[in-house]
Amino acid sequence: MPMNSASEKIVRAAALVIGDEILSGRxxxxNIVEIARMCTDGGIVLHEVRIIGDDMDEIITALNALRHAHDYxxxxxxxxxxxxxxxxEAVARAFGVPLEHRQEAADRIAxxxxxxxxxxxxxxxARIPRGADLIDNPVSGAPGFRIGNVFVMAGVPEIMRAMLHGIAPTLAGGTRLESRTVPVGVGESTIATDLAAVQERFPxxxxxxxxxxxxxxxxxxxVLRCGDVNMLENATRAVQQVVDACHERRGITLTSETRTQ
Amino acid sequence: MPMNSASEKIVRAAALVIGDEILSGRxxxxNIVEIARMCTDGGIVLHEVRIIGDDMDEIITALNALRHAHDYxxxxxxxxxxxxxxxxEAVARAFGVPLEHRQEAADRIAxxxxxxxxxxxxxxxARIPRGADLIDNPVSGAPGFRIGNVFVMAGVPEIMRAMLHGIAPTLAGGTRLESRTVPVGVGESTIATDLAAVQERFPxxxxxxxxxxxxxxxxxxxVLRCGDVNMLENATRAVQQVVDACHERRGITLTSETRTQ
Structure with a gap:
């Protein structure tokens, strides 16, 4: 659901997960959830994720589609x-630049x-597309890189997280969406109509x-999300009223015990 | 890497994960890994996955792109x-059919x-696109559905798995890719050149x-994968020779202990 009030700046990102091993189920x-959380924390809307195999043409096509449609x-x-x-190599081709030996990358690996x-x-x-900046890899040395609006990181989760940690402060986020969570002691069917009414009041x-x-x-x-905290609080109160009334009708007292999975 | 020997039939699938909560990192x-494993077990190549939000236009666009390019x-x-x-509703619109009350779905929920x-x-x-077949939901009643080559399932993992279990036997797979795994007691840099040579011998x-x-x-x-078991065994032997030679040079004996993460 897009939020487009005039004071908000929307920064949109996509993730491209590359690896036959993910598609085969091996x-x-x-990594996706880590990227998603970094985006949310930084005021960036993760708009789309694609998972594709280790195929040159597929990577080039997907990367060019995603990088032209997103900020990151x-x-x-x-x-x-x-x-x-x-x-x-696929990233270099997508950007039309040579993939060449980068001595600084070789030094870090060595x-x-x-x-x-x-x-x-x-x-x-140590082969890096010309013009790219290196992304530090404190785990195993071999760097990732940034070229244009594209950040190229390792697939090994421990390394990816370290790289993500390094790049997060360099990203320019937009309006951070605050969120509130209201726990409900019944299945969602029961509150669906009342919830839809609250949604209509707070588009x-x-x-x-x-x-x-x-x-x-x-x-x-x-879960309610909005860049405007006042509006978010008002909507959260409206949802809480709906939920409290439902709980009262059914004699439900919500405890942390009830909610434990 | 596509495998196109004349005797092989390739059946390709895509997955479309729909949900703001995945993109926000909440x-x-x-589900993706479950779908991937079902595909691999059934001789279906999972070719692409996309994750998008709960947005009508995005769902319709992605679904139409994926269903025309894949078998499933x-x-x-x-x-x-x-x-x-x-x-x-998005699926009904993508197929250009009405979304209508289905009594059988209502009965199962009731x-x-x-x-x-x-x-x-x-x-x-209980609103189902006209012409769709229901997919059984033994967990919570509310069915998924199949329309054309698209299988629409719940997002809750327990329900998704039950639905997947139900539809798996109805899918027509292609040539099943057998796989072999060769464990190596060193980092991949060390065997990269020899491995590339084996790949060239077995394209x-x-x-x-x-x-x-x-x-x-x-x-x-x-990990080696191929539809032709003889070819797979030959390639696996070639990789094993490379790995054995490397282990011998370095005095490495691989035990299950060494490999425990």
């Missing part, structure tokens, strides 16, 4: 030392590995309703 | 009882809830190299 992605693009995966790591002469695999990771507040499994059956969490 | 997706599309999320659940008169929320979940085998953190540092798993 590996469960753990974050990619993960495919910047390691082996033949199937083709992301750096330092981490404690050797002066890099293996061919190490040298592969600029995004009101989401999410089921969760409680010990005694299905419960609900209502 | 919820970590747990699996969607998750947005078929609950509240105002923010708009997937069923039976599960143990009541004859449905709430407005319950009735909302129809997809050879992926994945780092993992071991107790004493970074290890590697090499």
């Amino acid at each position: 590996t469960a992605d753990r 693009v974050f990619t993960t995966g495919g910047i390691g030392p082996t033949h199937d790591d083709i992301t750096a 330092e981490k590995f404690g050797r002066k002469v890099l293996t061919p695999g190490g040298l592969r990771m 600029d507040v995004s009101i989401g309703s999410y089921p969760l499994m409680g010990k005694q059956g299905v419960l609900t969490e209502v | 919820t970590a997706d747990r 599309v699996f969607t998750t999320g947005g078929i609950g009882p509240t105002h923010d659940d708009i997937t069923a 039976e599960k809830f143990g009541r004859k008169v449905l709430t407005p929320g319950g009735l909302r979940m 129809d085998v997809s050879i992926g190299s994945y780092p993992l953190m071991g107790k004493q540092g970074v290890l590697t798993e090499v």
Whole structure:
């Protein structure tokens, strides 16, 4: 749900997860939620995520589609030392610049590995698109890079998180969406009509309703999000009234115990 | 990496994950890996995944792009009882058919809830695009549906898994890709050159190299995938020789202990 009041600045991002191992089900992605949380914390709207395989044409096509439609693009995966790591080359091609040896990247890898002469695999990771800035990798040395509005990061979650931590302060966010959560002791069907009425009264507040499994059956969490804190508080009070009335009708007292999954 | 030998039939699928809560980082997706594994087990290549928000135009655009380019599309999320659940309506619009009350869906919901008169929320979940087949929901009653090559499922992981289990036997898979995994006691840089040479000898085998953190540092798993088992075995032997030689040079004996994360 877009929020477009005049005082708000919307900064939009996309994530591009690259890796055959995610699509085959061999590996469960753990990076998307980290990128999503960094965006939310920084006032950036993560607008779309795509997961694609290690395929040159697919990466170029997806990256060009996403980078022209968003303020930032974050990619993960495919910047390691082996033949199937083709992301750096694909990014260079997408931007129409050469992929070339970057001595600073080689030095960082050599330092981490404690050797002066890099293996061919190490040298592969020192190939960086011309004009890109390096992204620090405190875990294993081999850097990611930023080119234009695209941040290219590793797929290994420990390394990706470290890189993300490094780039987060460099991003220019927009209006930060504040959020409030209202717990509900019944399934969402029961409050659906009242909730829809609150949403109509507050069209600029995004009101989401999410089921969760409680010990005694299905419960609900209502999550409200808005850049305007006053409006958010008013909408939250309206939802809370709906929920309190429902609880009272049904004699429900909500405790943390009730909500434990 | 596509595999196109004449005897192979490639069946391709996409997944479309729908939900603001995934993009905000409130919820970590747990469905993609389940869909990916079902596809791999059934001889279906999961080719692309997209995650988008609960937005009518975005859902219609993404769904139409994906369903025309793939044999199957699996969607998750947005078929609950509240105002923010708009997937069923978006799918109906994408297919150009009316979204209408389906008595059989209402009956299944009523039976599960143990009541004859449905709430407005319950009735909302009984709205199904004309011509769609219902997908059974043994967990909470409210069905998903299949229309054309699109399978529309719930976002709650427990329900999604049950629906997936139901539809899996109805899918026509292609040639099943067999896979072999070769564990390696060193980081992937060390074997990168030899591995690339094996890949050149076996262009129809997809050879992926994945780092993992071991107790004493970074290890590697090499995963080979191919529809032709003989070719796969030959390539696996070639990789194993490379790895054995590397282990011998470095005096490494690989045990399950070494590999424990």
